[in-house]
Amino acid sequence: MGQRTPLYDLHLALGAKMVDFGGWDMPLHYGSQVEEHHQVRRECGVFDVSHMCVVDVSGEQAQAYLQRLLANDVARLQTPGKALYSAMLNEQGGVIDDLIVYLTEEGYRLVLNAGTRDKDLAWMHAQTAEFAVEVRERRDLAVLAIQGPKARARVAELVTQARAALIHELKPFQGLPEGDWFIARTGYTGEDGLEIVLPVTEVVSFLNDLVGAGISPIGLGARDTLRLEAGMNLYGQDMDEQVSPLAANMAWTIAWEPAARDFIGRPALEVQRAAGCPSKLVGLVLEERGVLRAHQVVRVDGIGEGEITSGSFSPTLNKSIALARVPAATGDRAEVEIRGKWYPVRVVRPGFVRNGKTLI
Amino acid sequence: MSNIPADLRYAASHEWARLEADGSVTVGISDHAQEALGDVVFIELPEVGKQLNAGQEAGVVESVKAASDIYAPVGGEVIAINEALADSPESVNSDPYGSWFFKLKPSAVSELDKLLDAAAYQAAADADA
Numbered sequence: 001m002g003q004r005t006p007l008y009d010l011h012l013a014l015g016a017k018m019v020d021f022g023g024w025d026m027p028l029h030y031g032s033q034v035e036e037h038h039q040v041r042r043e044c045g046v047f048d049v050s051h052m053c054v055v056d057v058s059g060e061q062a063q064a065y066l067q068r069l070l071a072n073d074v075a076r077l078q079t080p081g082k083a084l085y086s087a088m089l090n091e092q093g094g095v096i097d098d099l100i101v102y103l104t105e106e107g108y109r110l111v112l113n114a115g116t117r118d119k120d121l122a123w124m125h126a127q128t129a130e131f132a133v134e135v136r137e138r139r140d141l142a143v144l145a146i147q148g149p150k151a152r153a154r155v156a157e158l159v160t161q162a163r164a165a166l167i168h169e170l171k172p173f174q175g176l177p178e179g180d181w182f183i184a185r186t187g188y189t190g191e192d193g194l195e196i197v198l199p200v201t202e203v204v205s206f207l208n209d210l211v212g213a214g215i216s217p218i219g220l221g222a223r224d225t226l227r228l229e230a231g232m233n234l235y236g237q238d239m240d241e242q243v244s245p246l247a248a249n250m251a252w253t254i255a256w257e258p259a260a261r262d263f264i265g266r267p268a269l270e271v272q273r274a275a276g277c278p279s280k281l282v283g284l285v286l287e288e289r290g291v292l293r294a295h296q297v298v299r300v301d302g303i304g305e306g307e308i309t310s311g312s313f314s315p316t317l318n319k320s321i322a323l324a325r326v327p328a329a330t331g332d333r334a335e336v337e338i339r340g341k342w343y344p345v346r347v348v349r350p351g352f353v354r355n356g357k358t359l360i
Numbered sequence: 361m362s363n364i365p366a367d368l369r370y371a372a373s374h375e376w377a378r379l380e381a382d383g384s385v386t387v388g389i390s391d392h393a394q395e396a397l398g399d400v401v402f403i404e405l406p407e408v409g410k411q412l413n414a415g416q417e418a419g420v421v422e423s424v425k426a427a428s429d430i431y432a433p434v435g436g437e438v439i440a441i442n443e444a445l446a447d448s449p450e451s452v453n454s455d456p457y458g459s460w461f462f463k464l465k466p467s468a469v470s471e472l473d474k475l476l477d478a479a480a481y482q483a484a485a486d487a488d489a
Contacts (some may be wrong), residue, residue, distance in 0.1 A: 032453065033424060034399040221398065221424060289402045291422050313401045313424050339427065 001025065005050035006142055006200045007207055014217050022115025022236075024051040026220050033221030037315040040189055040226055041356050044148030045218035046210050051114035054141050054197055055124070058107030059133040066101065066108060069127055071245060071263055073255035077103035081176045083186065086253055087245045088120070089265030093272060094241040095248065096123060098233060100186060102175045109175075109182065109197075111143070113235050127264070142203035146215065147193030147226075149356060152185075155194055158209050167194065188223065190230025190354045228321060229314050231283060231351030237294060238281060238309040238323050244269065246277040247325060249350050277328060279306065283348040284322040285360055290338055292322035292345070297337045300330045308336065316353050317360075323350055362391040362485060365457055369472050370481035371415075371433040376457065379472055385434055385464045389421065392485045394456045397423040400449040405441040405462055412436060412464070414471050419461065421452070434471040436464035 002025040011018065016027035027048065029036060039045045057066060066074045072086035083102040087095050097116045102109045112120045124135050146155050156164040163178045170176065172192075175184030182197040198206060211217055224234070231249075233239060239248035246254075246269070254269065255261070286292050292311030299305050306326030314321045326334065326347070335342045348360050368376045374393035378386045394400065402422040412418055412432035419430045440463040445451065451459045466472070476484060 029398070032399055032450075034401075034450065225424065289404075289422075291401065291424075291427065313422075 003051070005048055006203050007048045007050065010204055010207060011048065011217070014211065016217070016219060019220070021051070021220055022113075024114055026051060027217070029219035029221045030217050033219060033225065034315045036216060036218045036222035037225050039216045040148045040191060040218055040222065041316055041353070042148070044146055044151035044154055044191075044193065045216045045222070046207065047145040047147070047218050047223055048207070049145050049195070050142040050200075050203065052143055053112040053114065053117040053120065054138040054143065055110045055112060055121070056104075056107060056136045056138055057110065057133060058136070059131070061131040062107040062133050065128065065131040065133040067261055068131075068263055069124065070101065071254045071265060071269075072101075073261060073263075074101060074103070074108060076255065077101075077108075079103065080105050081174045083173050083175050083184065084253075087250055088123070089245070089263070089269070090241060091265060091268065093244050093265040093268030095235070095239045095243055095245055095250070096120065096241060098235055098239070098250070102184065104177070111195075115236055140200055141197050142200045143195060143197050144203065144207060144210075145187055145193065145195045146210065147187045147189040147191050147218075149192060151191070151193040154213065154215055155196075155210070158213055170194075188230070188232055189226040190232070190351075191226075191356065224310075225312050225315060228310055228312055228323065229316055229353040231323070231349070233281075233323070234310055243325075244272055244277060246272055247279040247281060249281040249323075279325050280328050280330070281309070281323055281325055281350060282330065283350040283352060283360070284308065284311075284324050284334065284336065285317075285346040285348060285352070286320040286322075286336070286343060287346065288343065290320055290343060292320045292336060292338070296322075298324050298326055298345075299335045299337070299342065300327060301333075301335075303327050303329050306330070306334075314352060316356075317358060321352050362395055363457070364390065364392075364478045364482050364485070366478045368457070369433070369475035369477060371431060371475055372484055373431045375430060375433045377433040377472060377475060379469065380463075383466070383469070384439060385436065385466050385472070386460045387418075387433060387462055387464065388460045389430065389452065389456060390481070390485075391456045392488070393428075394453045397421060397428060397453075398425040399423055400452045403445045403449050403452070403461065405445070406438045408438050408441060410438045412438065414474070430461060432464065433475055434464065434466050435468065436466040439463050439465050
């Protein structure tokens with residue numbers, strides 16, 4: 001038996017097929033992951049993401065601490081509500097985790113991956129020694145994501161007036177509190193939507209309200225196909241501690257300026273940058289029938305080989321797509337080995353669907 | 361609890377087989393199998409005319425989760441394949457016993473007796489769970 005969110009019983013009552021995810025018992029789907037995927041792109045759906053780790057950082061040197069800890073620079077967050085996506089690196093420049101950090105009135109709020117929770121917290125606490133900072137895991141909070149073109153409108157109908165007003169005002173990638181809820185216009189699907197952090201004592205009732213109003217519950221199966229279509233990385237598959245952010249399509253998240261900001265992993269990363277990173281993370285599209293899957297070998301004629309890191313069937317495109325780590329010189333064609341045979345694939349930038357529209 | 365019609369025979373590898381009035385054998389995959397696979401997206405069927413032995417690989421079912429081989433439950437010649445599955449692979453999930461994969465002219469009808477009946481398949485499926 002894995003760890004359970006406060007919504008475990010409700011998932012079962014809704015007909016969820018449960019699976020283990022990073023040590024948590026989570027819903028894979030509630031009937032059809034393909035249908036759930038379509039529902040999010042067409043209207044909206046709600047995900048239980050309470051297995052993720054919410055951490056509040058406060059204190060006099062909270063900013064300095066995070067400027068050392070994270071590869072992106074929190075000093076770019078000038079007003080409460082602003083957020084950024086960052087890697088947290090080790091000394092070798094490998095990725096410990098990827099996360100979103102929000103500037104709040106009290107300091108900063110970070111949301112970390114479920115599977116890396118213990119590792120991340122131990123690392124974060126170890127780095128506090130030289131700083132006047134407090135790092136507090138918020139086990140009293142749950143998280144729901146409501147994603148899709150109709151998400152904000154549907155949720156606004158079901159919450160207090162003050163929260164509805166906030167939802168209407170939120171700009172993309174902004175997160176603000178209202179009472180003891182924290183509402184952010186962020187997500188992991190490539191659609192508009194919200195991620196709501198609320199007390200564990202209120203999440204069952206709120207999910208009941210959402211589902212009762214006809215909003216479909218969505219499982220992890222669809223979550224994976226949605227994020228893959230959006231070109232978003234999954235920690236543990238597309239990158240891990242052995243992988244540089246430069247080889248994981250995360251170079252844009254590194255804040256090199258100011259040059260004097262000595263974040264953990266910077267020296268190693270500078271060496272890599274100077275030498276040129278030998279690999280890159282790209283998108284692959286299989287034009288014929290078949291499914292690309294993690295660990296399949298990618299061959300690039302005259303250049304070398306790589307490997308698929310994440311692959312699946314794209315319900316929105318009705319073909320198979322993948323993310324793959326390949327030699328830096330790879331152009332726009334390659335071949336993938338599927339069950340002993342080689343199939344041609346198109347190489348594209350990661351990101352296949354955004355706001356319901358095909359990018360490729 | 362999956363659906364296991366009493367009038368069919370089953371292979372341990374989760375294919376169902378039905379002896380038709382004309383002596384042919386229709387083959388598909390069970391409710392238990394489609395449930396375990398998740399949403400089916402592609403199906404590779406054998407070619408008409410192919411000779412198969414009992415237990416031989418006959419095709420592939422590709423779901424979002426994994427690719428799974430389908431095996432001929434009895435030996436015979438493939439006399440028909442269900443072309444409709446190419447356009448609606450998801451029908452295997454919604455109607456596993458109506459969505460047949462292929463039909464065989466069996467080499468030996470007695471091979472059907474070696475397959476599991478509904479009760480035996482139920483027991484095997486329960487043990488699998």
